[in-house]
Amino acid sequence: MLTIKEIAEMANVSRSTVSRALNNSGYVSEDAMERIKKVIAETGYAPSEHAKSLRTKRTKVIGVILPTIQTETSSKIVAGIDKELSTQGYQILLANTNLDKAKEIEYVDLLKARQVDGIILVATNTDPLLLKKIKGLTIPIVIIGQEMEGLVNVLYDDYHASRELTSFLIEKGHRKIAFIGVDEEDRAVGFLRKKGYKDEMIAHKLSIEPAWIQKGIFDIDSGRQAMDQIWTTSQNKPTAAFAVTDRLAIGALSFLKDHKISVPEQMAIASIGASEISQYVDPPLTTIDYQNEKAGKEAAHQLLTNIGTKAAIKKIILDYRLIIRDSV
Amino acid sequence: MLTIKEIAEMANVSRSTVSRALNNSGYVSEDAMERIKKVIAETGYAPSEHAKSLRTKRTKVIGVILPTIQTETSSKIVAGIDKELSTQGYQILLANTNLDKAKEIEYVDLLKARQVDGIILVATNTDPLLLKKIKGLTIPIVIIGQEMEGLVNVLYDDYHASRELTSFLIEKGHRKIAFIGVDEEDRAVGFLRKKGYKDEMIAHKLSIEPAWIQKGIFDIDSGRQAMDQIWTTSQNKPTAAFAVTDRLAIGALSFLKDHKISVPEQMAIASIGASEISQYVDPPLTTIDYQNEKAGKEAAHQLLTNIGTKAAIKKIILDYRLIIRDSV
DNA sequence: CTGTTAGCGCCTTCAC
DNA sequence: GTGAAGGCGCTAACAG
Numbered sequence: 001m002l003t004i005k006e007i008a009e010m011a012n013v014s015r016s017t018v019s020r021a022l023n024n025s026g027y028v029s030e031d032a033m034e035r036i037k038k039v040i041a042e043t044g045y046a047p048s049e050h051a052k053s054l055r056t057k058r059t060k061v062i063g064v065i066l067p068t069i070q071t072e073t074s075s076k077i078v079a080g081i082d083k084e085l086s087t088q089g090y091q092i093l094l095a096n097t098n099l100d101k102a103k104e105i106e107y108v109d110l111l112k113a114r115q116v117d118g119i120i121l122v123a124t125n126t127d128p129l130l131l132k133k134i135k136g137l138t139i140p141i142v143i144i145g146q147e148m149e150g151l152v153n154v155l156y157d158d159y160h161a162s163r164e165l166t167s168f169l170i171e172k173g174h175r176k177i178a179f180i181g182v183d184e185e186d187r188a189v190g191f192l193r194k195k196g197y198k199d200e201m202i203a204h205k206l207s208i209e210p211a212w213i214q215k216g217i218f219d220i221d222s223g224r225q226a227m228d229q230i231w232t233t234s235q236n237k238p239t240a241a242f243a244v245t246d247r248l249a250i251g252a253l254s255f256l257k258d259h260k261i262s263v264p265e266q267m268a269i270a271s272i273g274a275s276e277i278s279q280y281v282d283p284p285l286t287t288i289d290y291q292n293e294k295a296g297k298e299a300a301h302q303l304l305t306n307i308g309t310k311a312a313i314k315k316i317i318l319d320y321r322l323i324i325r326d327s328v
Numbered sequence: 329m330l331t332i333k334e335i336a337e338m339a340n341v342s343r344s345t346v347s348r349a350l351n352n353s354g355y356v357s358e359d360a361m362e363r364i365k366k367v368i369a370e371t372g373y374a375p376s377e378h379a380k381s382l383r384t385k386r387t388k389v390i391g392v393i394l395p396t397i398q399t400e401t402s403s404k405i406v407a408g409i410d411k412e413l414s415t416q417g418y419q420i421l422l423a424n425t426n427l428d429k430a431k432e433i434e435y436v437d438l439l440k441a442r443q444v445d446g447i448i449l450v451a452t453n454t455d456p457l458l459l460k461k462i463k464g465l466t467i468p469i470v471i472i473g474q475e476m477e478g479l480v481n482v483l484y485d486d487y488h489a490s491r492e493l494t495s496f497l498i499e500k501g502h503r504k505i506a507f508i509g510v511d512e513e514d515r516a517v518g519f520l521r522k523k524g525y526k527d528e529m530i531a532h533k534l535s536i537e538p539a540w541i542q543k544g545i546f547d548i549d550s551g552r553q554a555m556d557q558i559w560t561t562s563q564n565k566p567t568a569a570f571a572v573t574d575r576l577a578i579g580a581l582s583f584l585k586d587h588k589i590s591v592p593e594q595m596a597i598a599s600i601g602a603s604e605i606s607q608y609v610d611p612p613l614t615t616i617d618y619q620n621e622k623a624g625k626e627a628a629h630q631l632l633t634n635i636g637t638k639a640a641i642k643k644i645i646l647d648y649r650l651i652i653r654d655s656v
Numbered sequence: 657c658t659g660t661t662a663g664c665g666c667c668t669t670c671a672c
Numbered sequence: 673g674t675g676a677a678g679g680c681g682c683t684a685a686c687a688g
Contacts, residue, residue, distance in 0.1 A: 001385075001466075003681055014659045019683055026684095027657050044464065046441035050381040051681035054664045057329075059378070061421070061442075069403045069410070079398050082424045091438070093389070094420040096410045110419070113374035114389075136372065138329075220604065250608050276548065280578050282610030331665055342675045347667055354668090355673050379665035382680045 002045045010043070011035040022047060053115060062303065063111035065095040065104060066122040071218065071247075072275045073292050077122055077144060080296025088304060090117070101127060108133050118303045120144060120296075124186050140306035142299045146188050152306065152314045154299045156290050158188045161320045162196025165242060165270050165288055170204050172328055174240040174268060177201065178212035180226040180248045193244045193272065212238050216248050223251020231255070239267060240328070246273035250281055253327070257282070268328040283326035290320050330373045338371070339363040350375060381443060390631065391439035393423040393432060394450040399546065399575075400603045401620050405450055405472060408624025416632060418445070429455060436461050446631045448472060448624075452514050468634035470627045474516050480634065480642045482627045484618050486516045489648045490524025490570075493598050493616055497568045498532050500656055502596060505529065506540035506566040508554040508576045521572045521600065540566050544576050551579020559583070567595060568656070574601035578609055581655070585610070596656040611654035618648050 004022075008015045013032050020026040021036045028036075039045070053059045062085055066074050082092055093116055095107035104127075111119055118139050123130075123146035131148055134141055142152045169177050179197050184190040194213075201208055211234040216222030223243055230241065243249035249271035256263055263269055263283055271278075274289035295318055302314065332350075336343045341360050348354040349364045356364075367373070381387045390413055394402050410420055421444055423435040432455075439447055446467050451458075451474035459476055462469055470480045497505050507525050512518035522541075529536055539562040544550030551571055558569065571577035577599035584591055591597055591611055599606075602617035623646055630642065 005681075016660080016683080017658060023683080029657060032658080044437075046437055048382070048681050049442045050378045050387070052683075053378045054376070054382055054681080055683045057664085068407075069397075070407050071403075072400075075397045075399075075403045078422075079396075079424070082397070082422065086424070091442075092422040092424075094406075094410065094422055096407070096414070096420075109372075109374055114377045114419075220608070250605070254608055277578070277605040277608075280548070280582055280605075281608050333665080343666080344668080344675060351667080357673060360673080376665055380667075382665080383667045385680085
């Protein structure tokens, strides 16, 4: 590997001068600058970022911990993060947990060892152990998607979005509304969205049958199964269903289609996510857009402003908007 | 930051002993080992990967250059890469080009500077400049999706997949088949898939009207526009269309639906991609599954075997399979 | 404007 | 079994 020393020799200057030229810090004569540039161009020399980081303590790398990259939500968030970071010359080091909570903690350590300049955590839970580990960190961290006390959070407004969506269904005349959720350990998606639904139902004095509430994981098939459960076990069949993610809704749709249950006539469907595909399924889905890319961008922005300074505690709650389509 | 020196002092041993304990290289007495472990547990010390890399020349990081992360194809590839790499303790450093060819080259340099142990390039073109840059690399690199002479390639069988899909449409009785492609600079998706289509048509002595061949970019809307063009400008309307990606097909579907043109009766649609959603659109899409996750895994596997050894030149052509659904 | 020097934190001989 | 010493490639005073 080519080092600064060899470049210096070839250009007949000292290493410091090359370094100065490289970082354009301090004075370098035009003459020297030219010779150095020439040598670099000829050799294709690239200074070792590791040696640099070792000296400067900065890496220009941000660690991104996420539960999976196989969802549109995640990729949009990452795209948003990247968009913001790349303008400042930062890169992303991926840490994919595959929904394994232990790995979440492990990766915090690994990223610390790699001395990333900051971490963005796309969280699915608010485990105390994780929280504790994070609080011990000296580098800035931003949490997306779950509220963690005392940290910088970029949050979706799960509770209100959920209430609004439920309210919309009620407005449309529905009284019997089913709910397809996920595990409540995921406080944002599991707990808050369910609470929003329940509270809105209660506010309208509408009762909820136990069979109407089903739980899936984050995939299409479990949405299908949930709707199957709802449809086959409900004494009193609901006329609408609220799924906490588009995928769950799409699964539900697929069950209904196969059983010739018409949407929205016999069963209306609404969800949260606004995935690209939500408008191309049959019928197009009424859904809430969370603007995930913006979330990523915002998180990256917050992180960058916190690098080098003491992290301000901050809670950023993002906007959402209801997209009304034919499924309701 | 905590360093090995401080750990050594706290454990009453020398830095070398700590280092040995950390890497379990050489002999360390049980006694010393225990003290060191205790101190590390108490302090949460994590050795600096940069200092390590500077010495050992290995980073346990792989650079992944991709055109975008906002497609299912990309995220599946990355997921596959990650699955394989993480078993060996490697991590991914992302380099997103946003389809900017200049950045592709730039990122090769950047990753080199970061001294990644290897690079996986998800390629969209075979630009000579890029090729030249790559050939100058001393670290292993694996190319996914485009054939580049003299390198390790993981390829989809675009030409044959395309012929087979066209052949399938012909078998189903179609004689007038339209084609929605992309720019041919993308040799795999643009050129080869088109060639497969054309050759198969010719092999069956079927003629192609110019208006049947349209071009889009990689999004849904351009598929819609392409079908619009086909439908409105064809003198002799086709009875089927082959779109080179699922998204393009979904766009086409959406146009047809809005214009009450029934699928597959008036117009059959088939495509390549087998995206998760392809089975939930209306009607479900006949498509070819390329197994992108496997591509990523395979690429990562090849890369890992090439680290440390002289890279064998290799061409791995992946399997595909036709998924027949109601759109044809 | 330029060169000398001293580490950054770690691993790795080489003695002991 | 363990420690001392040197150096990976770079930057940042400091002296000229």
